[in-house]
Each structure stands twice: as C-alpha cells, then as structure tokens.
Amino acid sequence: MTxxxxxxxxxxxxxxxxxxxxxxxSACAIGVGVYIQSLxxxxxxxxxxxxxxxxxxxxxxxxxxxxxxxxxxxKRQVVRGENSKLxxxxxxxxxPHPVDLVKRSRPVRREPRPDPEPEVPEVTExxxxxxxxxxxxxxxxxxxxxxxxxxxxxxxxxQQWLERDVPAAAVTRTLTGALPTGTIRxxxxxxxxxxxxxxxxxxxxxxxxxxxxPLQNCDRCDRAFRGSDQGLCRDCRGxxx
Numbered sequence: 001m002t003x004x005x006x007x008x009x010x011x012x013x014x015x016x017x018x019x020x021x022x023x024x025x026s027a028c029a030i031g032v033g034v035y036i037q038s039l040x041x042x043x044x045x046x047x048x049x050x051x052x053x054x055x056x057x058x059x060x061x062x063x064x065x066x067x068x069x070x071x072x073x074x075k076r077q078v079v080r081g082e083n084s085k086l087x088x089x090x091x092x093x094x095x096p097h098p099v100d101l102v103k104r105s106r107p108v109r110r111e112p113r114p115d116p117e118p119e120v121p122e123v124t125e126x127x128x129x130x131x132x133x134x135x136x137x138x139x140x141x142x143x144x145x146x147x148x149x150x151x152x153x154x155x156x157x158x159q160q161w162l163e164r165d166v167p168a169a170a171v172t173r174t175l176t177g178a179l180p181t182g183t184i185r186x187x188x189x190x191x192x193x194x195x196x197x198x199x200x201x202x203x204x205x206x207x208x209x210x211x212x213x214p215l216q217n218c219d220r221c222d223r224a225f226r227g228s229d230q231g232l233c234r235d236c237r238g239x240x241x
Contacts, residue, residue, distance in 0.1 A: 013038040016095055019073065028060055029067035036074070036092055045090050072096030120152040130158035133168050134191075141176045143184040150188040157195040164202050174198060 015034050022030060032054070036045050047065065051058040068074040075091040123131045134151045137144040146154070161171045175191055184190060213226040218233040225233040 018095065018097055022071065025067050025071060026064065028056055029064040029071075032061065032064040033068050033073055036068075037094060045092075046088065120149045123152055123155055127155040127159055129168070130155040130162060133158055133171060137172065137175060137191075140172060141179065143179070144176065144187045144191065146188055146191075154188065154191055154195065157192065157199075160199060161195070164200060166200060 013034070015037060019025075019033055019037070020030060025033070032050060035050075035053075039045065047058050047062050050061045050065075054061065056064075065074060065076075069076065073093055073096055075093070077089045077091075078086055079089055081087045131151050134146055134154055137146070158171060162168065175194055179190075213228055215224050216227045216230050217224055218236055219230065220232055220236040223233055223235075231237075
C-alpha cells in the first residue's frame with residue numbers, strides 16, 4: 001500500500017492509532033468512534049441519531065457504542081432533567097488508555113514462540129549444480145538474494161527440473177522472469193512457489209528406432225543382402241518376393 005498524502009489545513013480530525021488500529025474493536029465501532037470524535041461538543045450521539053446518519057441500523061450502532069464504552073472511549077450517564085425527564089449525558093475520551101482500568105486488568109497476550117526450524121542438511125555432490133544455479137540467481141536479479149539455508153531447501157526442487165531435461169538456462173529464466181515490482185521481501189518463498197507450481201511434466205520416453213540389419217554377402221551369388229547371419233540371400237533360398 002502507498003499513501004497519497006495531503007496536508008489538511010481545515011476541517012480535519014486528529015485520531016490516534018490506538019483507536020484507528022484498535023485490535024479488539026470491530027470496524028463498525030472504529031468508524032462510529034472516529035465520527036463521534038469529529039463532532040463538536042453538544043452534538044447528539046444517541047442510537048437513533050447515529051442510525052439515521054449511517055446505514056448499519058440501530059442494533060449494530062448500539063453494539064458499536066457498547067464496544068466503545070467497554071474500551072473506555074465512551075461514557076454514558078443517565079440523569080434526571082427538568083420535569084423529572086431522563087436524559088443521557090455522553091462523554092467521549094479521545095485517549096482513555098492512561099486511565100483505562102479495564103485494559104490494565106486484562107492479561108497480557110503473549111505471542112507463541114515459533115517452533116525451532118529443523119536443521120537443513122548440507123548440499124550433496126548430486127545437488128551441487130542445482131545449488132550453484134540458485135546461488136547465481138542474484139547475479140541476474142539482485143533481489144533474489146538467498147541464504148545458505150534457502151539454497152539447501154530449494155536445491156532438491158531445482159534438481160527435479162534438471163532431471164526432467166529442463167536446461168539450467170531455462171530454469172534460470174523461469175525463476176527470474178516476470179518478477180513483481182518493488183522490493184521482494186521473501187525471495188525464497190517466491191522461488192519455492194514457482195518451482196513447485198510451474199514444474200513441467202516429465203518427458204515421455206523417446207520412441208525406439210527400428211534396428212537395421214547388417215549387410216551380408218550371399219555365399220552362392222555373392223550378392224549383398226541384409227540379415228542377422230551369413231548365408232544365402234532370398235533369391236538363392238528360393239524366397240518369393
């Protein structure tokens with residue numbers, strides 16, 4: 001993604017990433033929250049008012065407000081006004097995190113540790129041509145820079161291509177051609193995909209050419225004929241054409 005940035009000099013709202021990129025809020029809640037933050041003091045933000053403004057409907061708007069309330073951005077308090085009428089006073093906190101006791105009480109989510117990668121075996125002499133082909137890719141395309149472990153993992157896949165009578169130059173053209181523009185963050189993954197998904201089928205066995213019998217000289221007429229053994233030609237044997 002690329003941002004086409006614009007400096008706003010008027011009619012803009014500053015929203016913290018803690019709201020715009022909140023991990024626990026739904027897209028509806030984030031959108032409603034950004035809209036509420038853009039409103040001036042005294043604006044009406046009841047469920048019916050917001051449902052009239054947006055197309056989500058009252059039930060989804062009510063759910064979004066509950067999410068914002070649970071996250072500490074929104075506080076609603078019911079009070080009695082004139083003539084004992086009930087009214088809801090809404091307070092919006094642009095950054096509730098410093099005083100958000102609910103969030104403080106939540107257990108810290110720890111990312112699971114990745115399993116250790118299995119040890120990659122060394123490249124055998126049989127796989128050396130395939131490994132050399134992979135190492136040389138960066139000379140043709142500098143973005144295809146592979147680690148030693150990448151080369152060891154991918155060499156057996158390249159060997160499959162070579163065993164199917166694909167010339168090394170053709171394998172190189174396939175791996176380096178029509179690459180995406182810009183930075184290639186995971187060159188090994190891209191190459192593994194191409195080697196796996198673009199693997200050509202094995203060639204069918206070559207048709208056997210009929211064997212040609214050697215020339216022999218007839219023991220009677222000394223005329224040349226083709227046969228597996230010496231002896232008489234067909235005419236001398238009395239064979240009929």
